[in-house]
Amino acid sequence: MPDRTTHSARDLARDLARDHFGHDHLLPGQADVVEALAEGSDVLLVAPTGAGKSLTYLVAGRLLDGPVLVVSPLLALEQDQVDAVTRAPTEVAAARLSSVETPAQREEALARAAAGEVGYLFCSPELLADADVRAALGALAPVLVTVDEAHCVSAWGHSFRPDYQRLGALVADLGSPPVLAMTATAAAPVRDEIVERLRMREPRVVVTGFDRPEIELVVRRCRDADAQTSATRALVAEQHAAGHAGLVYARTRPAVEELAALLAEDLGGEHVAAYHGGMARRRREQVQDDFMAGRLDVVVATSAFGMGVDKPDVRFVVHAQVPGSPDTYYQEVGRAGRDGEAATAVMMYRPEDLALGRYFVGGVPSRTELRRTLDVVGGLTRADSLAAVDLAAVDPAAVADELPFGRRKAGRLLTLLELGRVRLDDGDPEPRAVVDSALEVAEAQQRLERSRVEMVRTYAETHRCRVEFLLAYFGEQHEPCGHCDACRAGTAADAHAEVERADHPFAPSTAVRHPEFGDGTVTDAEADTVTVLFDDAGYRTLDVRLAQEHELLTAR
DNA sequence: CGAATAAAAACTAGTTTTTATTCGGTGCTCTAGT
Numbered sequence: 001m002p003d004r005t006t007h008s009a010r011d012l013a014r015d016l017a018r019d020h021f022g023h024d025h026l027l028p029g030q031a032d033v034v035e036a037l038a039e040g041s042d043v044l045l046v047a048p049t050g051a052g053k054s055l056t057y058l059v060a061g062r063l064l065d066g067p068v069l070v071v072s073p074l075l076a077l078e079q080d081q082v083d084a085v086t087r088a089p090t091e092v093a094a095a096r097l098s099s100v101e102t103p104a105q106r107e108e109a110l111a112r113a114a115a116g117e118v119g120y121l122f123c124s125p126e127l128l129a130d131a132d133v134r135a136a137l138g139a140l141a142p143v144l145v146t147v148d149e150a151h152c153v154s155a156w157g158h159s160f161r162p163d164y165q166r167l168g169a170l171v172a173d174l175g176s177p178p179v180l181a182m183t184a185t186a187a188a189p190v191r192d193e194i195v196e197r198l199r200m201r202e203p204r205v206v207v208t209g210f211d212r213p214e215i216e217l218v219v220r221r222c223r224d225a226d227a228q229t230s231a232t233r234a235l236v237a238e239q240h241a242a243g244h245a246g247l248v249y250a251r252t253r254p255a256v257e258e259l260a261a262l263l264a265e266d267l268g269g270e271h272v273a274a275y276h277g278g279m280a281r282r283r284r285e286q287v288q289d290d291f292m293a294g295r296l297d298v299v300v301a302t303s304a305f306g307m308g309v310d311k312p313d314v315r316f317v318v319h320a321q322v323p324g325s326p327d328t329y330y331q332e333v334g335r336a337g338r339d340g341e342a343a344t345a346v347m348m349y350r351p352e353d354l355a356l357g358r359y360f361v362g363g364v365p366s367r368t369e370l371r372r373t374l375d376v377v378g379g380l381t382r383a384d385s386l387a388a389v390d391l392a393a394v395d396p397a398a399v400a401d402e403l404p405f406g407r408r409k410a411g412r413l414l415t416l417l418e419l420g421r422v423r424l425d426d427g428d429p430e431p432r433a434v435v436d437s438a439l440e441v442a443e444a445q446q447r448l449e450r451s452r453v454e455m456v457r458t459y460a461e462t463h464r465c466r467v468e469f470l471l472a473y474f475g476e477q478h479e480p481c482g483h484c485d486a487c488r489a490g491t492a493a494d495a496h497a498e499v500e501r502a503d504h505p506f507a508p509s510t511a512v513r514h515p516e517f518g519d520g521t522v523t524d525a526e527a528d529t530v531t532v533l534f535d536d537a538g539y540r541t542l543d544v545r546l547a548q549e550h551e552l553l554t555a556r
Numbered sequence: 557c558g559a560a561t562a563a564a565a566a567c568t569a570g571t572t573t574t575t576a577t578t579c580g581g582t583g584c585t586c587t588a589g590t
Contacts (some may be wrong), residue, residue, distance in 0.1 A: 073583075073584085074584090098584085099584075099585050124584055125584080126583085126584045127585080155582085156582070156583085160581080160582060160583080161582085161583065161584065163584080252580055252581080253580085253581085254579095255580095276581085277581070277583075302581060302582075303582055304582060304583090307582095324581085352558065352559090354557085355557035355559090356558080356580065357557090358557055359557060359558085
């Protein structure tokens, strides 16, 4: 229904983008997001880095003419955004609220926001968890809350940065303003989890393309750790000789240090540096700056390196060990070839490395821990019924005081209990039922994480086109790319043709049911196997013939 | 789960095999001491 109001909102948005931020026009996806926000909808924006996601909330802030709160995972990322707004033609200012700013600076920023001078406030989820900060921000009545790198809600919530899982409750406490969640990675379960955790209300979902035709994907199978190392060294030496800059990912800090030392021997120490979370902050900033400026050619890193790295001429990305999931793999690989020129991504695959991924998934809490947490909440809130309490909004520190475990764990337990309670859909559930339900949530999370690790194996061992496989994982259909190793070896075209010919009984996005794994959706189909994302069991790859013979998989 | 290290064992004094133990990623914030 392209009526006049829609048109004028779009025109106005374009004018605001030009006058305030110096952009002549909005891309179609950007305009869709701004328009939906203008109508008061929540929006989930899934778009690759460099697609101009931030312009959407910048323009929406001007259009709605009020303060925008941006929740962001990294202080450095926030500072980049503040600087960008400061450089823009707009009169409206941006400020960061973090532990780096003094209390006086924070108060000044809030006062200026109240006066309408500061239109964009950036803060971390941890700071938003502070009740005083939240009260001050709520008093500003933000017209929009943006959650940047929203996949962290899914990836980081469980135990690493638990305030991410509480974000939904924290935002609700600000008066439930409209929410814009932005991410560059989003397989179906990640999308669902973002929407659920942030408590988004029938969000408009805007997805832009994920295909990166300039990146050539290759998997090399390595017999042992030595073969892995020497293959990595040979490849990096070759790329470096060609004058290319690139990234090498390893899974542990010692592995990173070791590889960096070897590569320094090969290429000269001034060209290579290590980067991981255990290094001093100063040193890490130095390495990132040097790499961005071209003073360093190769960075060997753990997953710590990457967010906010937008260097256009990264020519290669090597995974010296397997990544933790297809999701992180595509994120890391996507840092190559941002300039659109050809780039190479090679995974040195050794199945034993998947063990580390399984370890990082972690365990589930015990029934006793959940029960004791629930009892403490009951004591704290004095509520007669669990129905009246938003468990995710309970302060974990208060719970942790009463129990022999820390704030972090308390936060995780509270979120699980809240998820378990909501899932029961019972007005006044028994504590025991809530505990059981929370445990099931935790186990389902664990199964999903483990199945993601397994999907890396499936990717590495497939004969199909790498691009076709990965994009299917993200819910996009794609023809064989023609330049990955499988395509060049000729196996990809055969595998693809077989699927086409086979009149496959389970096409992607078919809703299916399995007696053991429950309900799921087909994400990918090969000639003799089918990959299903089950609601409770995660990703599973099943043999089609076996499934049909034993009637294991039925359409629903 | 598996790799690296330490400790124990084992047709027995110096070296190899077996078993046990430890460790492993991502960052915010606040606090204490320089």
